[in-house]
Amino acid sequence: MAEILSSPLFGIALSIAAFKVGLWVNQKIRNPIANPLIIAMTIVVATLTIFKIPYDYFEQGASFIVMFLAPVTAVLALTVYRQRSILRSAFLPIVIGTFAGSLAAMGSVLFLSRILGLNDAVVASLIPKSVTTPVAIALAEQLGGLPALTIASTVITGLSGNLLAPAMIKVFAVKDPIAQGVGIGCCSHALGTTKAMEIGDVQGAMSSISISLSALWTVVLVPLLF
Amino acid sequence: MKYLAQLALIFALCLVGDLVAYLLPVPIPGSVVSMLLVLLLLVSGLLKEEHLGESADFMLRNMTFFFIPPGVSIIRYTAIINSIWWQLILVNIVSVIVCFAVSSWTVMAVLSLQRMVGGGRRG
Numbered sequence: 001m002a003e004i005l006s007s008p009l010f011g012i013a014l015s016i017a018a019f020k021v022g023l024w025v026n027q028k029i030r031n032p033i034a035n036p037l038i039i040a041m042t043i044v045v046a047t048l049t050i051f052k053i054p055y056d057y058f059e060q061g062a063s064f065i066v067m068f069l070a071p072v073t074a075v076l077a078l079t080v081y082r083q084r085s086i087l088r089s090a091f092l093p094i095v096i097g098t099f100a101g102s103l104a105a106m107g108s109v110l111f112l113s114r115i116l117g118l119n120d121a122v123v124a125s126l127i128p129k130s131v132t133t134p135v136a137i138a139l140a141e142q143l144g145g146l147p148a149l150t151i152a153s154t155v156i157t158g159l160s161g162n163l164l165a166p167a168m169i170k171v172f173a174v175k176d177p178i179a180q181g182v183g184i185g186c187c188s189h190a191l192g193t194t195k196a197m198e199i200g201d202v203q204g205a206m207s208s209i210s211i212s213l214s215a216l217w218t219v220v221l222v223p224l225l226f
Numbered sequence: 227m228k229y230l231a232q233l234a235l236i237f238a239l240c241l242v243g244d245l246v247a248y249l250l251p252v253p254i255p256g257s258v259v260s261m262l263l264v265l266l267l268l269v270s271g272l273l274k275e276e277h278l279g280e281s282a283d284f285m286l287r288n289m290t291f292f293f294i295p296p297g298v299s300i301i302r303y304t305a306i307i308n309s310i311w312w313q314l315i316l317v318n319i320v321s322v323i324v325c326f327a328v329s330s331w332t333v334m335a336v337l338s339l340q341r342m343v344g345g346g347r348r349g
Contacts, residue, residue, distance in 0.1 A: 011295070015291065015294045015295060016291070018294065019288075019290070019291045019294060036290055037290050037293055037294065037297060040290075040291075040294050040297075041294060041297045041298050041300070044294060044298045045298055045300075045301050048298075048301070049301075055299075055301065055302065058295075058298065059295075059299075061295075062295030062296075062298065062299075063295075065291070065292055065294070065295045066292070066295050066296055068285065068292050069257065069292055069296070070240045070243075070244075070256065070257035070260065071233075071236045071237060071240055071260075071285060072285045072286070072289055072292050073255075073257035073258065073260065073261050074236060074239055074240050074243065074257060074260035074261050074263075074264050075236060075264065075278055075282035075285055075286060076261050076286070077261045077262070077263075077264035077265035077268060078264070078268070078275065078278060078282055078283075078286065079286065080265055081265060081268040081269065081275070082275075090337075092336050092340065093333040093336040093337050093340070094333070096332055096333075096336050097329045097330070097332045097333035097336065098329060099332075100328050100329055100332035101325045101326075101328050101329025101332065102325075103328075104321075104324050104325050104327075104328035104329065105321050105322075105324070105325035107324075108320060108321040108324040108325070109317055109321045112316070112317045112320055112321070113313075113317055116310075116313045116316070116317065118310060118313060118317075122306070122310065122314075126314075126317055126318075129318065129321075130321065130322070130325055133289075133290075133293050134257065134289070134292070134293075135258060135261070137293075137296060138255035138257045138258050139255060139258070141255065142253055142254070142255050146303060146306075147296045147299070148296060148297060148298075148299040148300035148302070148303055149300070149303065149306070149307075149314075151293055151296055151297040151300070152297070152300060152307075152314070153314065153317075153318050156314070156315060156318040156319070157318045157321070157322055160318060160319045160322045161322050161326070164319075164322065164323065164326075165326075168323060168326045168327070169330075172326070172327050172330060172331065174330040174331075174334065176333070176334055176337060178333055178337065179330040179331070179333035179334045179337070180330060182329055182330060182333045183325075183326040183327075183329045183330030183333070184326065186325055186326070186329040187321075187322045187323075187325035187326040187329065188322055188326075210329075214329075216262075219254070219258050219262070223252040223253055223254055
């Protein structure tokens with residue numbers, strides 16, 4: 001049995017199956033809490049635990065999937081490129097807004113982490129967590145963080161942004177649709193953007209472009225600040 | 227063959243990104259350099275969307291899938307998570323609120339500045 005389970009194909013097949021179930025449940029329940037990534041992770045962890053399969057066996061296949069994180073990040077450039085007309089429609093508000101937002105996200109993480117006494121590896125994992133996951137993972141690794149913690153944080157962040165967006169719009173009296181969209185995309189990447197799209201077309205488009213712009217700003221700011 | 231060629235091109239761009247990152251004096255991840263490189267090539271027109279084509283779209287559509295294995299590695303850090311779970315949630319939620327407030331208010335400020343300047347020109 002060990003020969004079969006330690007084959008890289010096992011980890012790959014298990015991940016694909018878990019992802020399929022995650023997507024299916026997400027489509028059935030239609031609630032951001034039923035996050036396909038969390039469901040898939042839970043299924044994999046449960047499978048390994050229940051059948052007492054060593055993590056090392058799973059990692060044989062996992063390493064092939066992880067290898068694709070770099071190409072996935074590289075082709076993210078396509079999404080930025082495809083949104084250039086939206087960017088032109090409100091260039092300065094988007095560029096300056098995402099700059100301020102990225103600084104605020106990293107600053108607040110750093111400030112709170114220090115107050116709460118979190119250690120350096122945890123802080124490094126949290127600093128880039130507001131941006132799109134592949135970029136966040138890459139930056140966290142560079143800073144000496146734990147990618148697993150970064151992924152958990154990007155999901156918590158995305159879900160919070162998604163769930164809190166309507167309340168935050170009211171509390172902070174953000175009436176302008178461009179400001180609403182940039183705010184949501186900047187603070188909660190793709191998971192928040194699904195909510196922005198529900199709120200309106202302008203908000204959705206602004207939120208999408210802000211994912212890219214805040215990622216770019218964070219990439220520029222991290223080496224300068226840390 | 228078309229898909230293989232697209233994949234080969236994407237992988238080659240990643241390797242170039244890694245090389246540039248290695249040569250740069252600032253610490254920046256190779257994958258991020260590759261992203262900036264691809265963006266630069268697209269904007270300059272040297273690279274066309276169809277060169278990356280279906281292979282790139284496949285990766286973008288299924289992006290979440292690639293986060294499953296690194297996410298699962300969280301089971302190696304259960305001790306850390308158990309000791310700081312509420313701090314993690316607190317930091318994440320508070321920073322979301324701060325980031326939203328700052329970015330949306332900055333956008334509103336820039337928009338009203340632009341209106342003032344634009345209005346001034348017309349008047």
